Structure formats: C-alpha cells, structure tokens
Amino acid sequence: MSSNPKDTKPVVHIPVKNVNIHPAKGGKAEQYQPRDQIYVRKVEGFFQRLRQKMNFFFMAMFALLPWIQFNGHQAILFDIGEQRFNIFGLTLWPQDLTLFAWLLMFSAFLLFFITTFLGRVWCGYLCPQTVWTFIYIWFEEKIEGTANQRKKLDQQAMSKNKFFKKALKHFCWLIVALLTSLTFAGYFTPVDELFIDFFTFNASITVVLVVIFFTFCTYGNAGWMREIMCLHMCPYARFQSAMFDKDTLTVTYDFNRGENRGARGRKQDPKALGLGDCIDCNLCVQVCPTGIDIRNGLQYECINCGSCVDACDGVMDRMKYPRGLIRYTTEHDLEGKKVHLVRPKLIGYALILVVFASLMSYGIASRVPVALDIIRDRTELARENFDGEIENVYTLKILNKSQSDNTYKLSIKGIDNARWIGKQEIFIKAASVYTLPISIAIDPYDLDEYMTDITFVIELVNSDDDVYVEHASRFFNKR
Template sequence: MNEHIPVRTIESFEASRPKAPKLKHTSSDSQIHTRSFTGLFRTLRVVGAGFLFLLFFGTVWLNQEGRQAVLWDLSESKFHIFGATFWPQDFILLSALLIIAAFGLFAITVFAGRVWCGYTCPQSTWTWLFMWCEKITEGDRNQRIKLQASPWCLNKIMRRTLKHTLWLAISVLTALTFVGYFTPIRPLAMELLTLEMAGVSLFWVLFFTGATYINAGWLREAVCMHMCPYARFQSVMFDKDTLAISYDVARGESRGPRKRGVAPAQAGLGDCIDCQMCVQVCPTGIDIRDGLQMECIGCAACIDACDSVMDKMGYARGLVRYTSEHELQGGKTRLLRPRLIGYALVLVVMIAALVAALDQRSMVSLDVIKDRGLFRENSQGQIENIYSLKIINKTQHTQHYRVQLQDAEGFQLQGKTGLTLAPGEIIDVPVSVALLAERPTSSSQAITFEVIDTDEPNVRSVAKSRFVAPLNR
C-alpha cells in the first residue's frame, strides 16, 4: 500500500482495502501454522506469561493460619484472601475493583493499544502455551504443514496423540486449579487422583477442562477475532498518539526481494524485502503491512521477526514497530494528552477510594430485622418492640462484642448484650427494646443499634431500625 492507514479508521479500512490475494501461512485446511522466532518482545511475553502461570498455579496451594490462603468459599459465602475475609456485604469492593480494572484497560489501550491482548490475556497466554506444545511434538512450521498434508500413518498418529495428551494434561491442570479457588484444592486434587471426584466438583472440572482444550487448542485466534468484544470497540479508544504496531509505509515501499548487503536505494526499492516473515509469525494470520486491523492482538511477533530480518540485511530496525500515527506522518508522539491524563486521574482517585474503603472496612457486621409484629406491652406495662440482630465476626480470631443502643434516650435494650464469636461465626440474637416514657412522642421513631468490640472499641458497626408505638393507650 502506498498511503498510511489512519489508526482510528479500522472499520473503514476493512471495507475499502483491496482484496488482492496474499500469501498466508496456512495449510490447506486454513489452520494457522506460526513460525518460531526470537526477540525482545517474545522474551518479555515469555517472562510475563511465566509470572502469570506461577501466580495462577502457585497461589492456590498457599496456606495461612491452617487454611487455604486464597479461597472463595461459596458454601459459606465468604472470600478468604490471605489474612482478610470478605463477606457478601463487602462485594461492593469487588465491584469497585472490577471498575478499576476496566478503567486501567481503557488507559493502557489509549497509551499502547492492545498490549493486554498480546501479553497478558488468558486466551492469548494459553494459546501460546498450546502452540509451544504443538511445536515440540510436531516440529516447526514447515514440518507441521507437511505433517498436516500427509496421509495418516504411525508417525502422524503418535505425534498427534502426544500433542493432544499434553493439551489435555494442561487443560485438566488449569481446570483443577481454577475450581480450586472455589473448593479447597488439596482434597479436590486427592479426589481427582483417586478417581473419587463426583457431583458439582466433577462437573466444573470437566467443564473448564473442555473450555480450555477447545479455546486454546482449536479455536485460538477465532476467539480473539470473532468472540472477544474488546476487538470491536478498541478503535474508539485509539487516537493519533496511540502507540500501535505499525508498518512504516514510507520507508518500506516499494517492497521486493534483493540479495543481502544490497542497499535499498541501489535496488530502487524500500527496506521491505517481502520475505513474509511478519505474516508467518502472526498468531491471527494477518499482514501488518496492510495497516492496522481489528484482528491484530498487539503481540509484537511481527516486530521481532522483521527486526531479525533487518539485522541480517544490515538495515536499521523499526520497519515494523510500536509507533503513532503522528510519528508516521513525520510528527512527534505526544505521550501526555487530555484523554490519557483523564483516565490516569480517574484511576488514581478510584484506587485511593478503594484503599480508604478497605482501611475503614469494619471487621464486624450488624444487620437488624424487626419482628413482623408492630409492638407489644410487657409485664411492666412498657411498650416493647422485638428485633433479631445478625452479627458476623469477619476476623480470623475469636472476638468479644457488646450490643447497645446509640443515642437512644428513653429506650432500654433488653436481652443478651455480651457476645463471644468464633472466627467467621454468624449468630442471630433476639433482643427487645422497651419505651421508658409513658407516652411516645411519635408513632414511629428511628433507633440505632451498635455492636462494639470490647477489646478494640474502634471496631464497631451500626444499623438503623424503627420503633413503633401507639399514640393512644
């Protein structure tokens, strides 16, 4: 192509780009076979993926205080994360965390395009792992294409069997680990090893095994291209200063082969030697030289491949690189711009608010449920309302609490007010509140219950309710 494709017009480009045939790195059944390569961005991706795998597969086996350190206990409706326990009442914090993650994704997309997809997305990460299994069992790209086209024989059956065995082993391990974050991993693993797993646990392990095997082994790039919504709306977050993987048309065209050591000017061509390496390493099968495309996941494989070719030819690196539309047009990329600054400020405010909320989160919870009966008269002739107090000890230690009324002059709390709760214990305490005055000032008055940790008085929780009384007695 002889003109630069604006970064922001992916859809218009897709509609208008020429449909001339181009070399694809696929076999006869349209399966993508990627070529092996090395480079800076591949190293970064491998290191990042290794860290994510260690985090995912390792964290679930950590123990703290005699229990699994990270566990979403669905049966008891609580989430343990190291020394903290979160309850359904705390799920607003989870919502805040998800919103922060979304804004973080928007911010990184404005700055550097789809780096999330290329480096840390689980679909991409597991797909790269499955492709590595394919390489060590069936060989590199040309060997796999040849094997794909060959008739079935013992060699092909053995290689395919070994590949799918590795895929299934990784899928089972992935499913076991994922389910292990919701069901204690040690007994779950023992049940799997002894073939005693059954019921809900077996269903979910089989479900996520199948999902991993199909998504990473068979669907691969189809998930990114047709199922992932992120690819559809990424263009609205791009601007002329977004660092996207781009081909330098002015430098590369006109493309054409030449011998090593021949200068582009001497050959009357651009720097691109039309070797197709950038196409052959692409996991989604696109040609980056056609401009920015929706299918590009920003993995930078084409950058590593092109840089290696430029090194062999003795040309400068960067024919394909992370750059912006402004820079390709001869300008300078503006890293700080209003949209990016806005996202950054929102992120800082939201993270600060989340940290403050976590710091001020009460480790005791109190809910008040008023008895369906409006009121009654006790043996002393006082008007009385009945309540049920639900108290949760959110800590990992036994705590002592005192229940009282807050700023409730003229009312008296009756019932058990001193409580001892075990770690994570939930109790329902029936209490009554009596009106000391002979005549109420209103038929419905607000009262506030308070539960206080007797050892740490700053740990407390309050809940409001109503006291109902007849005006005429």
C-alpha cells in the same frame, strides 16, 4: 479541500487476495468456507523473550496463589456458596459490593489507559487466550516439529507415526487444560481438598462438572479456536479502535521505507534496483498468531504481540539494514511529526483512575469489620408482658467480617430505663453470622409517644481495635 499538492497524502495500494468460491456438487454455491489453519512459525527476539518472561511470571502467580496460606486459611478464596471472598487479611461480603464495583471500574479504565498509550498489548502479552495458545503451540513444536513439519504432517495420510504424534499432542493439551481447570476451581473452593477429592473420585458432582466444563473450554479455545476467539468472539478487538489516536504505540510497518518490496541479494544496492528495505520474505506473516500481514496497515486482528517485529529485525540484521522496518511506533512518528506522550485523553484516564483508586482505598480503610442487621417481629409490634411492661421483640443478625474470632457486647440507647432480655455479650467465630433473638421491655409510664427512635450498639470486647457500630430502629408502645 486544499489545493496545495504538499497537503495531499500518497495513495497506498494494499494487495487484496482474491477468494474464489467454487460451486459445490449439485450446482449450488458453497455457503461456508472453513478457515485456513495457521501454522505459527517460531521466532526469537527481544519482544518474544519479554512476552515469555511475563507469561511465566503470571502463570506462576496463577498456579501458586491458591496454595498460599494466610492466618491458617487459604489466602485467596472466593467462596460463592458461603458468599464471602477472602483476600489475604481482607474478607469481603455481599454488603461490600461497592468495593467490587470500584475495582471493576478501576480495571476497565486501566485497560483503556494502557490501550490508548501502548495499543493492544494486553492481548499480546497478558490475555489468557494468548498465553495458553502459545503454551499449546510450544507443545506442537516439541512433538510435531517446526511449522513446515507440522504442515507436511497434516497433509500426510494417517500412519502410526502421525497417530502417535497427534495423540501425544492432544494428551498433553488435555493435561494442561485439566490442571488449568483445577487451579481455576481452586480459587472458589479449598484447593487442597479439591485436588485430593477429584483424583480420589470423592468430589461432588457439581465440582466434577465444573472442572470438566472448564477443561474442555481451555482445550477448545487454546487448541482449536485460537485466533477465532480474538477475531470474532472477543469484544475488545472491536472497540479498541475507539481508544487509539495518532500517538498510540502500535506494531506498524514503515511503508515509506519498505516499499517497493522485492527479493534481492545481500550485496545488491536496493536503491539501484528501485526497491525499499522489505525483501518480501513473508516471515512477518508466518510468525503472526492471527495470520495477518502487518504490511497491509493497522488491522483489528493485530494483538500487538511483537512477533513480526522480532522476525523482521532478524531479517534486517542478516541483510545488514537498520532495524525497525516493523516496529512499535506511532502514526505521528511515521509522518515525521512530534509524538505527544502526555495528551488530554491520557490525562483524563489517569484522573479517573486516581478517583476510583481513592474511592476504593477509602472504602477499604473505612470498612468496619462487623455488621449488624435488625429484624422486627412483624406479627406483633408491641405486647404487654406479665410484669406490665411494654415489650418489643427483635432478631439481631451479627456478621463478624474479620478473620479472627471475637467477643462482642450489645447495648441500646435512646430510651431510658429499658430492660434488655437476652444475651448482651456473644462470641462469634471468624467470617460467620450469629443470630440472636432478644426483647426490649420498658415501663409504659416511661413512654411519652406511640413510637420512640432507639439505637442498637455493638462493641468489640477485650481488643485494641476500635470497633463501634450503631444501627437505628424503633420501639412501639401499645395503642
């Protein structure tokens, strides 16, 4: 340990709230204390306007994407029953699972990269839990009033006015949850049929149960659980600290500038009173959707939404103090050290992102829009037909992975004088599978060995696209 006093850091005294657990009736201590309800106060400011615009943009995308048509079909449709995913001009099948793997790994490391650079901004600006929670809070403000009015309303005895406001609020919540659930289900089933069938009571029981389930999930998460999801159920809150470093931008209270806290008049000099810039108004706590006090230091509950930044900046403006007492900053910046925007961890994440993006792009570019699967007749590997030829039976499964109807030509190579018994030119509809039973026959005098390697070939007919797929198999002779 260094003996130089300059190397020691000042001790930060964090106030701790004492929690008294009163004995319950019967003399036993109460085992569970329910959480205090958080009445989020409305705040205006740059970061809230930014968050609202981002939320509106992505909400509009979420609501409109299922309705977009492309080449006569739903542009984005994850049809689990048919085991195919349509993404505009691209149709993905279970055979394309590696593309999903690259996409998931790319998304994970993109989240790591953003978190290392900007902290937990995903939670504050883009996470569906946060977005829907703020939507529900907006309904609360419009129907029940400000945070103080909502708190007083909850403390009142039940009356006609209170019942009406509560009923209207929950009705609006349920309508938003139902529309959210129907839109979400529209990504997995044709959305136009879904809405018509659901509201005309013609939807299947499976669809109805799925819609009802996600309706109450949305209603419960955004209306009732809210910060519980962020604090106790979301794993991201737990492992995010592993990605933080001293150059990560986080919402931070400038302790050296703000302390000591205390109330004062606008015209009073805080230095003469021995005070810092924090007037201890507690607005930063009142506007926080998770109910924390950012002045207690970095906490895993913080979702980096910037509400406390806007609230504090408004107070600083009224007090005619400089903005930024609470701000997006780094630990190095608060310590007066140089901030390193480009650092090894970020470079590592960026390189991994480039690798995964390249692999995913290569997979899409090299993807052939037709697949051929060959199933041999297992009951009899080879048989002799009436013409004295050796005959092998195969079942060909041809998958048209494109979004257009195509005609394909089939052939065989690797064996001379082979005779194809069955169709060699077939028409397959878009995104469908064609099953074709065929036989290959050959004169036994043309066979030198018991087993001969052969190759089935499928080509696209009458098209400018260069589609050529080979699939290896074997031809067996009779012993």
